[in-house]
Amino acid sequence: xxxxxxxxxxxxxxxxxxxxxxxxxxxxxxxxxxxxxxxxxxxxxxxxxxxxxxxxxxxxxxxxxxxxxxxxxxxxxxxxxxxxxxxxxxxxxxxxxxxxxxxxxxxxxxxxxxxxxxxxxxxxxxxxxxxxxxxxxxxxxxxxxxxxxxxxxxxxxxxxxxxxxxxxxxxxxxxxxxxxxxxxxxxxxxxxxxxxxxxxxxxxxxxxxxxxxxxxxxxxxxxxxxxxxxxxxxxxxxxxxxxxxxxxxxxxxxxxxxxxxxxxxxxxxxxxxxxxxxxxxxxxxxxxxxxxxxxxxxxxxxxxxxxxxxxxxxxxxxxxxxxxxxxxxxxxxxxxxxxxxxxxxxxxxxxxxxxxxxxxxxxxxxxxxxxxxxxxxxxxxxxxxxxxxxxxxxxxxxxxxxxxxxxxxxxxxxxxxxxxxxxxxxxxxxxxxxxxxxxxxxxxxxxxxxxxxxxxxxxxxxxxxxxxxxxxxxxxxxxxxxxx
Amino acid sequence: xxxxxxxxxxxxxxxxxxxxxxxxxxxxxxxxxxxxxxxxxxxxxxxxxxxxxxxxxxxxxxxxxxxxxxxxxxxxxxxxxxxxxxxxxxxxxxxxxxxxxxxxxxxxxxxxxxxxxxxxxxxxxxxxxxxxxxxxxxxxxxxxxxxxxxxxxxxxxxxxxxxxxxxxxxxxxxxxxxxxxxxxxxxxxxxxxxxxxxxxxxxxxxxxxxxxxxxxxxxxxxxxxxxxxxxxxxxxxxxxxxxxxxxxxxxxxxxxxxxxxxxxxxxxxxxxxxxxxxxxxxxxxxxxxxxxxxxxxxxxxxxxxxxxxxxxxxxxxxxxxxxxxxxxxxxxxxxxxxxxxxxxxxxxxxxxxxxxxxxxxxxxxxxxxxxxxxxxxxxxxxxxxxxxxxxxxxxxxxxxxxxxxxxxxxxxxxxxxxxxxxxxxxxxxxxxxxxxxxxxxxxxxxxxxxxxxxxxxxxxxxxxxxxxxxxxxxxxxxxxxxxx
Numbered sequence: 012x013x014x015x016x017x018x019x020x021x022x023x024x025x026x027x028x029x030x031x032x033x034x035x036x037x038x039x040x041x042x043x044x045x046x047x048x049x050x051x052x053x054x055x056x057x058x059x060x061x062x063x064x065x066x067x068x069x070x071x072x073x074x075x076x077x078x079x080x081x082x083x084x085x086x087x088x089x090x091x092x093x094x095x096x097x098x099x100x101x102x103x104x105x106x107x108x109x110x111x112x113x114x115x116x117x118x119x120x121x122x123x124x125x126x127x128x129x130x131x132x133x134x135x136x137x138x139x140x141x142x143x144x145x146x147x148x149x150x151x152x153x154x155x156x157x158x159x160x161x162x163x164x165x166x167x168x169x170x171x172x173x174x175x176x177x178x179x180x181x182x183x184x185x186x187x188x189x190x191x192x193x194x195x196x197x198x199x200x201x202x203x204x205x206x207x208x209x210x211x212x213x214x215x216x217x218x219x220x221x222x223x224x225x226x227x228x229x230x231x232x233x234x235x236x237x238x239x240x241x242x243x244x245x246x247x248x249x250x251x252x253x254x255x256x257x258x259x260x261x262x263x264x265x266x267x268x269x270x271x272x273x274x275x276x277x278x279x280x281x282x283x284x285x286x287x288x289x290x291x292x293x294x295x296x297x298x299x300x301x302x303x304x305x306x307x308x309x310x311x312x313x314x315x316x317x318x319x320x321x322x323x324x325x326x327x328x329x330x331x332x333x334x335x336x337x338x339x340x341x342x343x344x345x346x347x348x349x350x351x352x353x354x355x356x357x358x359x360x361x362x363x364x365x366x367x368x369x370x371x372x373x374x375x376x377x378x379x380x381x382x383x384x385x386x387x388x389x390x391x392x393x394x395x396x397x398x399x400x401x402x403x404x405x406x407x408x409x410x411x412x413x414x415x416x417x418x419x420x421x422x423x424x425x426x427x428x429x430x431x432x433x434x435x436x437x438x439x440x441x442x443x444x445x446x447x448x449x450x451x452x453x454x455x456x457x458x459x460x461x462x463x464x465x466x467x468x469x470x471x472x473x474x475x476x477x478x479x480x481x482x483x484x485x486x487x488x489x490x491x492x493x494x495x
Numbered sequence: 496x497x498x499x500x501x502x503x504x505x506x507x508x509x510x511x512x513x514x515x516x517x518x519x520x521x522x523x524x525x526x527x528x529x530x531x532x533x534x535x536x537x538x539x540x541x542x543x544x545x546x547x548x549x550x551x552x553x554x555x556x557x558x559x560x561x562x563x564x565x566x567x568x569x570x571x572x573x574x575x576x577x578x579x580x581x582x583x584x585x586x587x588x589x590x591x592x593x594x595x596x597x598x599x600x601x602x603x604x605x606x607x608x609x610x611x612x613x614x615x616x617x618x619x620x621x622x623x624x625x626x627x628x629x630x631x632x633x634x635x636x637x638x639x640x641x642x643x644x645x646x647x648x649x650x651x652x653x654x655x656x657x658x659x660x661x662x663x664x665x666x667x668x669x670x671x672x673x674x675x676x677x678x679x680x681x682x683x684x685x686x687x688x689x690x691x692x693x694x695x696x697x698x699x700x701x702x703x704x705x706x707x708x709x710x711x712x713x714x715x716x717x718x719x720x721x722x723x724x725x726x727x728x729x730x731x732x733x734x735x736x737x738x739x740x741x742x743x744x745x746x747x748x749x750x751x752x753x754x755x756x757x758x759x760x761x762x763x764x765x766x767x768x769x770x771x772x773x774x775x776x777x778x779x780x781x782x783x784x785x786x787x788x789x790x791x792x793x794x795x796x797x798x799x800x801x802x803x804x805x806x807x808x809x810x811x812x813x814x815x816x817x818x819x820x821x822x823x824x825x826x827x828x829x830x831x832x833x834x835x836x837x838x839x840x841x842x843x844x845x846x847x848x849x850x851x852x853x854x855x856x857x858x859x860x861x862x863x864x865x866x867x868x869x870x871x872x873x874x875x876x877x878x879x880x881x882x883x884x885x886x887x888x889x890x891x892x893x894x895x896x897x898x899x900x901x902x903x904x905x906x907x908x909x910x911x912x913x914x915x916x917x918x919x920x921x922x923x924x925x926x927x928x929x930x931x932x933x934x935x936x937x938x939x940x941x942x943x944x945x946x947x948x949x950x951x952x953x954x955x956x957x958x959x960x961x962x963x964x965x966x967x968x969x970x971x972x973x974x975x976x977x978x979x
Binding site (some may be wrong): 033157 | 497500501510511514518550551555561564566567577579591595599602603607635638645649650652653674743746747783785802803812816823826827828830832
């Protein structure tokens with residue numbers, strides 16, 4: 012028998028090391044259960060509720076009409092003649108197509124994206140940041156935010172042994188970061204968010220993590236996710252200043268993942284972009300700290316994950332390195348044009364004097380209002396369960412509650428060779444059909460256990476989910492405590 | 496002055512090593528000239544003709560109506576009510592949306608793509624390959640073919656020093672391959688196509704390249720581009736059998752880039768898929784050789800580059816490795832849904848009993864007919880120029896003529912620190928506005944010089960282009976020969 016060329020033994024070990032819990036074993040299990048139900052199998056529930064991934068449309072959220080009108084017009088320009096499409100949508104579609112080769116969404120764009128759209132994004136950022144200048148040549152369209160994050164890390168990661176690049180990431184983190192670090196063979200440098208303080212960034216913890224890492228690698232970049240994923244916090248301006256000061260002092264490249272910038276629910280919280288805060292710290296900082304910030308079509312109020320749209324703004328990058336960035340982007344040719352078009356609508360929405368303004372804002376407010384309500388509801392119901400403690404969901408789309416796991420359950424998990432919160436989430440899935448992701452997939456302080464759930468199901472379904480979760484948790488505690 | 500974190504000195508050296516000529520220095524220069532013309536600058540020509548990249552729509556090719564109808568319907572399902580869209584397009588759009596979470600193109604799909612579409616692709620492959628079975632679980636949707644190629648290479652590349660993975664690629668090659676090899680720090684193992692034999696694959700050359708490479712690396716994969724890019728040849732069944740036998744013997748993973756499978760023009764040529772040929776070689780081969788083949792929405796008769804759609808079929812992969820592949824894909828979540836939808840139309844076109852059949856086939860034949868005519872025209876005109884020799888453009892979208900460069904021009908290029916064909920292409924661009932890519936960007940036998948040009952401009956424009964090229968070439972020869 013001829014041997015295979017590619018086996019687990021010969022596979023790139025960096026690929027082997029990659030983990031991505033959001034689509035990991037528990038989600039694969041959920042898929043199996045769904046198929047079993049479809050084929051008439053019986054379970055103690057009638058459907059799997061997927062609260063594992065920030066996929067708004069899959070949970071029933073409706074697309075923003077205006078965005079889809081513009082993209083449909085770009086896709087099939089014959090619709091420009093149709094009276095059922097509003098003029099403001101047609102105007103935007105015409106403008107986007109003007110920026111496309113042959114006026115077609117089917118052409119490659121420049122690798123950094125359509126120039127018009129880059130300019131619209133720069134104008135949007137200036138407005139968002141109350142006049143802080145944005146240069147369109149610093150804007151790069153991406154295939155979702157993930158693509159941009161991977162690309163910037165690719166530039167930064169190098170070295171062997173003690174000169175290997177250290178990448179500082181929050182714990183808990185969104186596992187794209189740890190996966191990219193594994194794939195690129197960089198060193199993951201954990202800094203812990205402060206659960207007792209609503210998952211705030213703690214500057215002392217940054218110093219601790221940095222000093223410890225310097226012993227065995229070269230920390231060169233710090234990643235921040237704000238609003239937080241999976242933790243849902245919105246960082247204060249003061250925290251952000253401290254991070255930027257720290258990055259300035261320690262010569263770190265700053266990557267700020269701001270894909271949830273439109274998802275802020277807590278009345279006492281506000282989104283502060285890293286760029287704006289940096290600007291306000293004065294020219295010494297603003298003209299020096301290298302900062303890449305990331306946005307996406309997938310989150311916010313549009314939830315257009317399938318479009319794979321996004322952008323990054325990169326400031327203070329060495330011009331020669333910028334040329335290298337463009338070269339690297341060009342190998343993959345360009346981000347999908349429909350994603351670029353969707354991004355353009357987000358940064359260039361209908362204005363008050365335009366026909367579509369009212370409907371657009373009604374749809375937007377309705378999505379964001381419902382999310383705010385569900386954020387509050389989730390926190391309240393979870394905190395009423397004994398053995399669960401949940402920080403406020405100030406922003407983003409997730410709750411990351413801490414769960415008490417009885418010692419006997421921990422022993423059982425150990426016997427099964429799995430993390431205690433994996434055991435918990437598997438049992439939850441098998442008994443209730445609710446699919447959430449164990450905290451161990453995001454990282455957490457030793458001895459603490461969590462899970463991440465989205466707040467995306469409809470209010471009615473979310474109530475059912477939270478009710479089932481409460482009942483499950485109570486019986487789980489009871490079952491394992493009885494074993495003591 | 497605070498130093499930058501990311502400089503040319505600290506940049507990942509593997510990024511620095513990447514080269515991608517198709518969007519390289521000559522194309523950047525072409526962009527500068529275009530901007531100069533727009534701003535009223537004067538040049539000895541009125542427009543830049545970009546024959547550097549296989550971007551059909553940018554060159555005026557019209558999209559296939561049916562494809563765009565289906566994608567527009569998926570994007571804005573309210574159009575299902577519109578009488579101006581045909582039922583066969585609506586039927587396909589409904590089917591695609593049924594496979595999407597929340598019936599929305601805005602949801603993430605499974606990382607391998609929408610299940611329906613994977614099944615349609617498998618059915619298409621079975622039909623294309625006259626009954627050779629295709630399993631939909633071997634099909635993975637991708638973000639253009641480039642993404643699939645990078646992903647498979649990522650699995651295969653590992654090792655240090657003499658155990659580094661060797662990747663056999665044709666010379667001339669499409670520079671995605673060399674770029675990916677540089678980025679991943681693999682070893683590029685060149686096998687030369689036989690220019691004197693219409694760029695055929697030569698089995699002796701494969702052996703030579705393999706044996707030489709074994710001295711310093713582990714050759715583990717062979718890449719073939721058929722029909723060829725940049726060389727335009729269509730490999731014979733016999734050649735393909737020899738490659739597969741060689742891969743079988745030497746235990747190589749086979750990557751067959753078949754994105755031009757619909758672009759075959761020469762009456763005596765036919766596209767043979769590697770998979771079908773492997774099947775016909777018998778079960779010993781068919782059940783053992785690991786083969787990934789790649790297709791795309793960007794080429795063929797659709798030319799939908801901007802959609803970033805594509806798929807790969809991977810056979811005989813170790814099941815555990817397959818799980819690792821899915822894990823790796825899942826980190827980037829999923830390919831763009833509109834690209835997946837476009838791919839579905841390509842593999843599931845209108846049937847003879849459907850309303851859109853006639854228009855679809857008329858549009859398809861018109862594109863492919865025009866390309867065949869331009870392939871012939873290009874070859875004929877180029878071969879009539881003294882000092883240019885061009886193999887027949889049997890398929891794909893490019894001519895890759897060999898050009899004679901006078902010794903004095905070579906000396907001048909050396910003085911300028913550039914390749915002779917770079918000097919040639921730069922002068923061509925500056926004097927005529929024609930943008931083509933130097934052969935050195937694709938690789939060529941030492942001492943030979945070429946350029947790659949697409950056959951995508953309209954027939955009229957192509958004639959103008961070829962006329963200007965002839966005049967330029969004659970005067971270039973004259974100028975430098977006079978210096979002898």
